[in-house]
Amino acid sequence: MSNPKKIAIVDDNSFLINAIKEKLSFFEDVVFKYAANNGKEMLQKLEQDKNLDIILMDIEMPIMNGIDATLEIKQRYPQIKIIMLTVFDNDENIFNAIKAGADGYLLKDVDPNSLYQGIQETLSGGAAMTPSIAMKTLKLLRNPFQSEENTNETEEIKLSAREIDVLEQLSKGLSYTIIAENLFLSPSTVRKHIENIYSKLQVHSKLEAIQKAKKNNLI
Incomplete structure (x- = not known):
């Protein structure tokens, strides 16, 4: 096997780690080194073994999230490429991931082929991006975040009962994992609800979502 691509995965969901490993198992030149459940654990493992080419990094994780971990890893190990691999494509995450130094x-x-091509492209100096992410990135460059001060008027916003439940939990400062347990949902379902909330409220962060929801008497 010539020039193997040495890879690590960071995700708090062991099922998703195994799903990613399975996608990469189709390619003989990809060598899976190890996995970590959060950013802090990844940093500890890197101290033991930094012989990696690329890290596939989740964003929403307990203890240390993927964006904070990316910032820290890039400062310590700038030679290692990092691709954010997430269910989220909201503007705030894209913007913060790019600022933190993410390479894709x-x-x-x-799908497996697109993931492999993204890894190859990133290792060749490119920037792997899902098409929808690339479009959002272009829009972000053209239209930086607008201040909420520009939208002071009360708007008619319709959230589902479940989305309001999630927002109320979010306003208490709870993590996605705890919210999932409290509402008997999977963490990925909670993330999808929050993605929909962000879209409906036209916001880019938890704080903005909570402020706008309170302003519009949603919670």
Whole structure:
């Protein structure tokens, strides 16, 4: 096997780690080194073994999220490429991931060939991006975040009962994992609800979502 691509995966969901490993198992030149459940654990493993080419990084994780971990890893090990691999494609995450030094941004439902091509492209100096992410990135460059001060008027916003439940939990400062347990949902379902909430409220962060929801008497 010539020039193997040495890879690590960071995700708090062991099922998704195994799903990613399975996608990469089709390619003989990809060598899976190890996995970590959060950013802090990844940093500890890197201290033991930094012989990696690329890290596939989740964003929403307990203890240390993927964006904070990316910032830290890039400062310590700038030679290692990092692709964010997430269910989220909201503007705030894209913007913060790029600022932190991420080399690519793919969605977790990416097919094996596209994932492999993204890894190859990133290792060749490119930037792997799901098409929808690339479009959002262009829009972000053209239209930086607008201040909420520009939208002071009360708007008619319709959220589902479940989305309001999630928002109320979010306003208490709870993590996605705890919210999932409290509402008997999977963490990925909670993330999808929050993605829909962000879209409906036209916001880019938890704080903005909570402020706008309170302003519009949603919670």
